[in-house]
Amino acid sequence: MERQKSADAIVVEPIDEGVKDRQFLGHRLTASGTMGIAPKSLKRVKDRLRMITRRNRGISLNKMVLEVNSFTTGWVTYYRHAQCQRTLGKLDGWIRRKLRCVRLKHCKRTKSIADFLIGNGVPTWPAWLTALSGKGWWRLAGNAPVQKAMDTPWFETLGLLRLTQQHAALNPAGNRRIR
Numbered sequence: 211m212e213r214q215k216s217a218d219a220i221v222v223e224p225i226d227e228g229v230k231d232r233q234f235l236g237h238r239l240t241a242s243g244t245m246g247i248a249p250k251s252l253k254r255v256k257d258r259l260r261m262i263t264r265r266n267r268g269i270s271l272n273k274m275v276l277e278v279n280s281f282t283t284g285w286v287t288y289y290r291h292a293q294c295q296r297t298l299g300k301l302d303g304w305i306r307r308k309l310r311c312v313r314l315k316h317c318k319r320t321k322s323i324a325d326f327l328i329g330n331g332v333p334t335w336p337a338w339l340t341a342l343s344g345k346g347w348w349r350l351a352g353n354a355p356v357q358k359a360m361d362t363p364w365f366e367t368l369g370l371l372r373l374t375q376q377h378a379a380l381n382p383a384g385n386r387r388i389r
Contacts, residue, residue: 282305
């Protein structure tokens, strides 16, 4: 048997030098008794979401949101017992930024980007500065005017589900240990 794959250890004690948690079936069991999401699982989910939200797929943003929702619903359900609100909040923001990249790329040209931003409530001057910036899609998606134009309520109108809300709905105890 491989010792790494079939470890038998107490989580309370440090397993190896400097390691104070144990990974099991995609979960992270810490010495304090909490259960979270293992780092390798987070890397895999981001890789899968990168595949779904590729900017050159040629599908509409609405269809892409449906695919993201389909995947993340099952993924969050699997980790419903983990204490991971902060991690899911960061992943929520990351997904929204990826989708902002897709929407900006769909605009294609400077004028259409500026018109889209102005149409979503961004003042004219910041909208044109953003559209003319020449930065990459990822950096543009993190820009304040773009975040103002495509904020969380905008994504909710598209039907994007928030991971933190899904997780909270699956945990009536509020993600706390019940004694």
